[in-house]
Amino acid sequence: MAKPRTLESGQWELWDSWMQAQRLLARELDRDLQRDHGISKAEFSVLVTLHRAAEGRMRVGELAESLAWEKSRVAHQLTRMESRELVDRTEGRSGRRIGIGLTAKGRNVVENAVLGHADNIRRYFFETLTPEQAAAIHVWSRQIVDRFEARSGEGSDGNAAKSADH
Template identity: 40%
Template sequence: MTEVSQIPPADWEAWAQFLGMHRKLMRRLDRRLQADAQISQADYTVLLALFEAPDNRARVGALGERLAWEKSRVSHQVTRMQTRGLVTRLECDTDGRGTWIELTAEGKRTLLGAMRDHARAIRETFFDVVDADELQAIRSASARVLDRLGDD
């Protein structure tokens, strides 16, 4: 018998609904960001991480850890964002091989302009749909799963 058969069909259905909701929600939020702020969800995620980082900058590895992205994905994303003036690369003064990724003034302006509309989109598509008990169940389940996964 395979591992799959040990999961009841109703649980598979719940898993499929969860994945479908996540994909569709992320796609909707990405489209809204594109329309409202002319940035992608990936752009927003990087901008927010840098905005929250000390001195609005981080090394590629640290940014990847924070976002749970591979270094190559971070590097490619940063390159695209750099060409649009949202971030810049700076040499690391303590490590000649390393670079800092820093939020530019344009990146900060873009992020701050996007935040209100993005929060509204999240409220409309998620928080306005789930009630307080459901939100607590999501919060609790997410915490348990994250605890099980630990640090990668």
């Protein structure tokens, strides 16, 4: 095993700046979702994932896997969203709730939120980058994702990350 090494001061500065930028960007995007659409980042992630699913429905386990969340977290989130009439659950023959889908209200909320969220991502992120910087960040991000997916055996389709991190 290789001996651990510290980072150089410039590397620490880069790391700290990147972490701060990521936190600030996430905070602003979260605030905008709440203010403009009345939903949290977690609710947005669930709604977008269901919206992309066939007929807007999924099994709860599939939703958890797609979001890379624990099933208990998904269950608690769905209970809150069901009370707000954003999603509805379907029951299997045994009476056990197994499926989840968008309600008409949930579909309307996500369709409006996606447009606003995309505009905010463009404004806060893409408008600050040159095309070359965006391309470099894309390549670098893909390398990081591929490295961790290879270690965990997920493959390189990136579905979990794509759904959960919008």
